Amino acid sequence: MSTCCCGLWCFPCMQCQTASKFGWCCCLPLCDVCCVVSCILRSSIRERHGISHVALTSFLEFFCHVSLSFIRKVVEKQEIEAEADVLEEDVFQEEAVSCFLSPLNSESIDLPDTPTLCSPEEMLERRLVVLRGILESEEVYLRELEALLMPMKALRASAGTSQPVLSSRQVQTVFYQVPELRDMHQSFYSGLKARLSAHCQTESGPDGEREMSHTGFELIVGDLFLKLLNQIGLYGGFIGNYEGAVEVVRKCTQSDPRFRTLAQSMMSNNGSGKTKYTFEALLYKPLDRVTKTTLVLRDLLNTTPVEHRDYAALQEALRLSRGFLSGVNESSQCKREVTLSHGMRRQLMRDGFVVDMSDGERSLRHLFLYTDLLLCTRFKHASRGKQDQYRFSWFLPLAGLKHRWSADLERSPDTHLRLHTIRTKMYLLRQQLWQHAKSSKYVTLAARSRKKLEQMELMLLTHSPVYKLELHSPSGKNHTLLFPSLYELEEWREAIHKLTTDNIETVPPDLLTLTSACVKLRMTQQPPLHSTNAVEDEKSLCGTLSVAIHSACGLQQPASVYVCVEVDGYEFYDKQAQTHSSVLSLNPHWDQELSFQVDGAQDLRVLCVGQSDGQDTVLGKASVKLKSKTLNKRWRRQTLHLGQVEVSLSLKYSPHPLEPPSSTARQHPVFCVPIETVAQQEGVLVPHVVRCCVEEVERRGMGEVGIYRISGTTSDINALKAAFDSNLREAVTRLRSAEVNAVSGVLKLYFRELPESLIPTELFQSLARMLDIQDINSRLVSMLSLLQSCPDPNRHTFFYLLRHLQRVSEKQDVNKMSLLNLATVFGPSLLRPPVVGLGHDGLTVDITQEVVIQVQVVFCYLQCNNLPEAQTSLQHDTDAEDETTHE
Structure with a gap:
C-alpha cells in the first residue's frame, strides 16, 4: 500500500504494469481512479496521435495532481455546461464519439477549474504544456490542409x-x-511558435531528459487567439x-476513375513519415477542428x-x-427553432439573388423565403480572412401578402444604349x-479579363431585368422585385403563393439572429453569372437557335395566350422572346418562329401565359436540355408538357461564329x-399581320355593320401600322384593344401598300380573259389552276383571306357585307393591272374596265365553294418524328 499523488491510499494496479509497455515510468504511485484514467489517456493519445513523451508526461503529472474531490467538481461542472456543450453535439453529433481521437486530444480534455493548492509557477508550467500541445496539433492540422490543397492547382488547370x-x-x-483557412492557421501557428521559442528555452538535464524554463508572466499569447477568433467566421462558409x-x-469518385485514384490516395507528411487519407477524410478535418476551439480555449x-495579462483576452x-x-447551431436549427401556427416550424424554403426596385434605384439583393416571411438582405462579400456578411434590408410577413407580376419589355433609348455598351x-x-x-503566358491577364467580365455581367444582371x-403587405408596405427571367419569377411566385395560401401566422423574427444565420443557411452563394459557371465544351451551343412555336392544347377554357421562350448562356444577345397573343381559343395556333443568337446555351425554357382582364397568368412551364448532338440545321419537332398544357414546337440549330452584339436588334418592317420577304423573315407562309388582323376581326367584328367598308380613324390605323413594323407582340397587344374598324383598316392597308399586288400583275390579262368563260365551273377551275404559278406566300395568303371573307359574308344579314361588297372593297388592292409601257403584252383597258375586272376576279374566287386549304406555316418536322418531352 502506498500514497497516491492526490493524497489517497491505494494498492498496486495491473493497469500500471500494462501501461509500462507504452513507455510510461510508474515511479509515481497512483490511486485506482487516477491510474485508470491516466493509463487510458496515455495509451490513446500517444499511440494514436504521436504526442511527444515530454509533453505527455508533463500533462499527466498535472492531471494526477487532481484529487477525487475535484473529479466530483468536474462532474458537477459538466452538468452545468451540458446545455452549452449540446451546441456542438447538435451540429456535429459524431464529435461526442471521437473527442479523444482527434489531433487536438491533448488540449481538448475538459480540465477542472484551477486548484487552489497549485502555485502560480505550477499553473504557468502547465499552461506552457497546453500551449505546446496546441502548437503540435496546429502543425498536424496545417499538414492536413496542405495535403487537401495539393491537387487544387492541377484540378483548376484541367477545368479549362x-x-x-x-x-x-x-x-x-x-x-x-480552404486556402483562407490554411492562411489563417499558418499565421496563428507562426506567431505562436515565435512566442514560445522566445520565452521558452530547452536545456538538457543531468539525467538526459529535457527540462523547461520560462519567464513566467511575460509569455503573452491572448492577442494571437483573439486574432484567430476574429477570423473564425471563415469556418461558417466552409460549414x-x-x-x-x-x-x-x-x-x-464514383463517375471518374482519374478522380477516384486521386481521392483515395491523399498523402500528408506527419514528420516521421507519410499518412494516407481519402479526400473526404481530409475535407472533414476543418469540421473536426472548429468544434474543438471552445474546449481548447x-x-x-x-x-x-x-492576474495574468492574457486572462481577459482569453x-x-x-x-x-x-x-x-x-450561431452555427442556431443556423442549423433555425428551421425548427421557431414554432408557427398549425404546428409548423420556420424553415428556409428558397433563396437567391434578385434586383430590388426602390425609389427608382435598382440594387442586387439576396432574397430569403422562409415558411412565414420574406427576408431581403444586402450581401457584403468580405475581404480575405473575414466572414461574409448579410445586412438587413426589409422583410414582409407572408400572411395576407398579395402579389402580381407584369412585364415591361419596352426600354428607353438610354437604357437600350447602356445595355448595348455593356454587352459589347x-x-x-x-x-x-x-x-x-x-x-499559358497570359494567366494573370486572363484572370483580370475574367474579373472584368464578371463585373460587367453583374451590371447587366442589375439593369436588364424587365419582369416585375x-x-x-396588409400593413401597407410594398416592394417590387425584378427578375431577368419569367421562368425564375414564376418559380418564386409559386413558392410564395403556396406559403401565403397556407395562411401561416408570422412569428416576429429576431432580425439580427435571422440575418446573421443567412451566411450558413443560404443555398445560393453566388449570383447566377454565366462567366463563372460556364461549361466551355462541346455540350454548349454557339450559333443560331431557331424555335418555331406551332400550337397548344389542353386549355380548360378558351383563352388568349402567348408562349415565352428563354435560353441561357452569355448575355451578349437577347435571351428571351415571345409569340404574339392568340385569340380566345381552346387550341391556339401561332406558327411563329423565334430566333436566338446563343453563346454557351445549354437550357431552353418554355412558358405558356394566359391573358385575362389585363392580368397575365402562367399556365404552365417546362425546361428542355439543349443537346448539340441531337440538334442540326433541319427542323426537329417536339411536344412539351407544361403541366396540363401541351405546346407543339420545332427546333433548329446552326452552329457558327457569332458577330458582336448589334444595337439595332429591331424587328424588320412588314408594311x-x-x-415573300416578310414570309421568309417570319418563317411562315401567311404573314402574322394578316393572320392577327383576321383572327381579331373574326373574334369581335363579324357582327359589325359595314366591316371592311367603314374604316377606322387614320391615327389609330397608323399607330397599329407602326407597331407592326417595330414589335409584333406589342402590335398584337394593341390590336386586342383597338377599334375593330381600325383592325380591318390595317388589313386593307397592308395589301394596298404591297410593292407588288398579292395576285401577280402578269396574271391580270389572263384572268381578264377567263371572265369570258360562260360555264362558271370551268371558269373557276381555270382561274384556280392559274394561281399555281404564284409564289407560295402569295397563293396561301390569298386563299387564307378568301376563306375569311367567305365567313364574313355568312353574317351578311347582320354586317351587311355580301360577297360582292367584299370583292368591291378588296379587288383593287389584291389585283393590279400592268403598267403601260413596261413591255406587257395584251389588250390595254381603261381605268373603269380595270376596276370591273379587279372586282369580278375576286368575286369569282369568293364564289368558289371548294377553295384549297391555306397553309399558314412551313413544315418544321422534316428531320424526325414528333417527340414528347415532359417537364
Missing part, C-alpha cells in the same frame, strides 16, 4: 481543358474557403458549403492565473468561440479570354415590303 476532371464550379465548391463539397467528391484559460476569445458555435464590352472581354486560354413582381 476539353476533358476536365472537375469543372471550374466544382473546383470552387470542393476547395471553398455551409461542406455538404455540397462532399457530394461533389462522392459523385466524381477553456483548457488554456483554466491554466492561466486570473476570456474574450472563449466568448467569441462559444458565440460562433452557438462583355463580348470583347470574352474574345480576349479565348485568346489568353490558348497561351409586386408585393403588397411596304414584298410579301
Whole structure:
C-alpha cells in the first residue's frame, strides 16, 4: 500500500504494469481512479496521435495532481455546461464519439477549474504544456490542409481543358474557403511558435531528459487567439458549403476513375513519415477542428492565473468561440427553432439573388423565403480572412401578402444604349479570354479579363431585368422585385403563393439572429453569372437557335395566350422572346418562329401565359436540355408538357461564329415590303399581320355593320401600322384593344401598300380573259389552276383571306357585307393591272374596265365553294418524328 499523488491510499494496479509497455515510468504511485484514467489517456493519445513523451508526461503529472474531490467538481461542472456543450453535439453529433481521437486530444480534455493548492509557477508550467500541445496539433492540422490543397492547382488547370476532371464550379465548391483557412492557421501557428521559442528555452538535464524554463508572466499569447477568433467566421462558409463539397467528391469518385485514384490516395507528411487519407477524410478535418476551439480555449484559460495579462483576452476569445458555435447551431436549427401556427416550424424554403426596385434605384439583393416571411438582405462579400456578411434590408410577413407580376419589355433609348455598351464590352472581354486560354503566358491577364467580365455581367444582371413582381403587405408596405427571367419569377411566385395560401401566422423574427444565420443557411452563394459557371465544351451551343412555336392544347377554357421562350448562356444577345397573343381559343395556333443568337446555351425554357382582364397568368412551364448532338440545321419537332398544357414546337440549330452584339436588334418592317420577304423573315407562309388582323376581326367584328367598308380613324390605323413594323407582340397587344374598324383598316392597308399586288400583275390579262368563260365551273377551275404559278406566300395568303371573307359574308344579314361588297372593297388592292409601257403584252383597258375586272376576279374566287386549304406555316418536322418531352 502506498500514497497516491492526490493524497489517497491505494494498492498496486495491473493497469500500471500494462501501461509500462507504452513507455510510461510508474515511479509515481497512483490511486485506482487516477491510474485508470491516466493509463487510458496515455495509451490513446500517444499511440494514436504521436504526442511527444515530454509533453505527455508533463500533462499527466498535472492531471494526477487532481484529487477525487475535484473529479466530483468536474462532474458537477459538466452538468452545468451540458446545455452549452449540446451546441456542438447538435451540429456535429459524431464529435461526442471521437473527442479523444482527434489531433487536438491533448488540449481538448475538459480540465477542472484551477486548484487552489497549485502555485502560480505550477499553473504557468502547465499552461506552457497546453500551449505546446496546441502548437503540435496546429502543425498536424496545417499538414492536413496542405495535403487537401495539393491537387487544387492541377484540378483548376484541367477545368479549362476539353476533358476536365472537375469543372471550374466544382473546383470552387470542393476547395471553398480552404486556402483562407490554411492562411489563417499558418499565421496563428507562426506567431505562436515565435512566442514560445522566445520565452521558452530547452536545456538538457543531468539525467538526459529535457527540462523547461520560462519567464513566467511575460509569455503573452491572448492577442494571437483573439486574432484567430476574429477570423473564425471563415469556418461558417466552409460549414455551409461542406455538404455540397462532399457530394461533389462522392459523385466524381464514383463517375471518374482519374478522380477516384486521386481521392483515395491523399498523402500528408506527419514528420516521421507519410499518412494516407481519402479526400473526404481530409475535407472533414476543418469540421473536426472548429468544434474543438471552445474546449481548447477553456483548457488554456483554466491554466492561466486570473492576474495574468492574457486572462481577459482569453476570456474574450472563449466568448467569441462559444458565440460562433452557438450561431452555427442556431443556423442549423433555425428551421425548427421557431414554432408557427398549425404546428409548423420556420424553415428556409428558397433563396437567391434578385434586383430590388426602390425609389427608382435598382440594387442586387439576396432574397430569403422562409415558411412565414420574406427576408431581403444586402450581401457584403468580405475581404480575405473575414466572414461574409448579410445586412438587413426589409422583410414582409407572408400572411395576407398579395402579389402580381407584369412585364415591361419596352426600354428607353438610354437604357437600350447602356445595355448595348455593356454587352459589347462583355463580348470583347470574352474574345480576349479565348485568346489568353490558348497561351499559358497570359494567366494573370486572363484572370483580370475574367474579373472584368464578371463585373460587367453583374451590371447587366442589375439593369436588364424587365419582369416585375409586386408585393403588397396588409400593413401597407410594398416592394417590387425584378427578375431577368419569367421562368425564375414564376418559380418564386409559386413558392410564395403556396406559403401565403397556407395562411401561416408570422412569428416576429429576431432580425439580427435571422440575418446573421443567412451566411450558413443560404443555398445560393453566388449570383447566377454565366462567366463563372460556364461549361466551355462541346455540350454548349454557339450559333443560331431557331424555335418555331406551332400550337397548344389542353386549355380548360378558351383563352388568349402567348408562349415565352428563354435560353441561357452569355448575355451578349437577347435571351428571351415571345409569340404574339392568340385569340380566345381552346387550341391556339401561332406558327411563329423565334430566333436566338446563343453563346454557351445549354437550357431552353418554355412558358405558356394566359391573358385575362389585363392580368397575365402562367399556365404552365417546362425546361428542355439543349443537346448539340441531337440538334442540326433541319427542323426537329417536339411536344412539351407544361403541366396540363401541351405546346407543339420545332427546333433548329446552326452552329457558327457569332458577330458582336448589334444595337439595332429591331424587328424588320412588314408594311411596304414584298410579301415573300416578310414570309421568309417570319418563317411562315401567311404573314402574322394578316393572320392577327383576321383572327381579331373574326373574334369581335363579324357582327359589325359595314366591316371592311367603314374604316377606322387614320391615327389609330397608323399607330397599329407602326407597331407592326417595330414589335409584333406589342402590335398584337394593341390590336386586342383597338377599334375593330381600325383592325380591318390595317388589313386593307397592308395589301394596298404591297410593292407588288398579292395576285401577280402578269396574271391580270389572263384572268381578264377567263371572265369570258360562260360555264362558271370551268371558269373557276381555270382561274384556280392559274394561281399555281404564284409564289407560295402569295397563293396561301390569298386563299387564307378568301376563306375569311367567305365567313364574313355568312353574317351578311347582320354586317351587311355580301360577297360582292367584299370583292368591291378588296379587288383593287389584291389585283393590279400592268403598267403601260413596261413591255406587257395584251389588250390595254381603261381605268373603269380595270376596276370591273379587279372586282369580278375576286368575286369569282369568293364564289368558289371548294377553295384549297391555306397553309399558314412551313413544315418544321422534316428531320424526325414528333417527340414528347415532359417537364
